[in-house]
Amino acid sequence: MSSHQPEFLEHSRIWENLRYIYPVVSRRAGGVSLGINLNIDKVCNFGCIYCEVNRADIPLYRNVNSAALESELIAILTLVKSGRFFNDPRFSRLLKENIPPQVRDIAFSGDGEPTTFRNFPAIVQTVIATRAALDLQDIPITLITNASMFHRSSVLQALKDITAAGGEIWAKLDAGAAAYFQQINRAAIPFSRILQNIVLAGKIMPLVLQSCFMQVAGIGPNSQEIAEYIQRIREFVCAGAQISRIQIYTVARPPADRTVTALNTPELEAICAQISAALPNILVQRYDGFWSGYTYE
Numbered sequence: 001m002s003s004h005q006p007e008f009l010e011h012s013r014i015w016e017n018l019r020y021i022y023p024v025v026s027r028r029a030g031g032v033s034l035g036i037n038l039n040i041d042k043v044c045n046f047g048c049i050y051c052e053v054n055r056a057d058i059p060l061y062r063n064v065n066s067a068a069l070e071s072e073l074i075a076i077l078t079l080v081k082s083g084r085f086f087n088d089p090r091f092s093r094l095l096k097e098n099i100p101p102q103v104r105d106i107a108f109s110g111d112g113e114p115t116t117f118r119n120f121p122a123i124v125q126t127v128i129a130t131r132a133a134l135d136l137q138d139i140p141i142t143l144i145t146n147a148s149m150f151h152r153s154s155v156l157q158a159l160k161d162i163t164a165a166g167g168e169i170w171a172k173l174d175a176g177a178a179a180y181f182q183q184i185n186r187a188a189i190p191f192s193r194i195l196q197n198i199v200l201a202g203k204i205m206p207l208v209l210q211s212c213f214m215q216v217a218g219i220g221p222n223s224q225e226i227a228e229y230i231q232r233i234r235e236f237v238c239a240g241a242q243i244s245r246i247q248i249y250t251v252a253r254p255p256a257d258r259t260v261t262a263l264n265t266p267e268l269e270a271i272c273a274q275i276s277a278a279l280p281n282i283l284v285q286r287y288d289g290f291w292s293g294y295t296y297e
């Protein structure tokens, strides 16, 4: 399946009349993903330079209603189970493009960091129970996270619950050094906290690392930065963390910051080759971008 398909550009948070659930075609899920947006207030504790969320937009809603979210989940999973979900023209056309007509995952993602939502552990339980009630346990649950909250015991327990239910934790690591982390992720949280959290969780469950590399004002990460990144992963492994695979990707949709553009395929290939050579026991997966973005002059 090529990633150069227009469906990957469409990550609208609103489908039909749903407020929290947004089905998308995801490169990294390999098909249709049911996103759950727990950050409808558009607040995130990171300010990633490549983030596609336009925080200047006034949010339509600010509070998550757990009962309404559960109703949405039941409704959409019932559609999936009946097969009627793929009657929607946006998804039925995927059949012609060799994208499998199945939901590849239920993903906590959205307009901010899902684990900062105070009822995140309870929502995880709701998703696991709803999926079981509809006998859809074969749809995996994915948490797409910036790893900033793993030190909270309730969040760590939720991570365990997702893993025990057959799901995966995709932890963001876009940098190997604190300065680059600050340039790219622009977080008030120290880089050391993110590193500690990845080790903390990785000692309990396997983690998928998800790493976005890009050009900023026409300049991509240099080989020294990638070497630092590799060194951090070596340190994770030495500390006992399990890293099941690494996803390397680049910008695929227009970010709010117009100085950010995608790396081209040879640039991503070079990064993946450097990582694979240094970490031969960890699977490295490459997801090319196709949006060349704005030119920087």
Ligand code: SF4
Pocket (backbone or CB within 6 Å): 044, 045, 046, 047, 048, 050, 051, 052, 053, 110, 111, 112, 113, 146
């Ligand atoms: S952590 Fe995710 S939602 Fe938050 S700023 Fe970064 S890319 Fe955007």
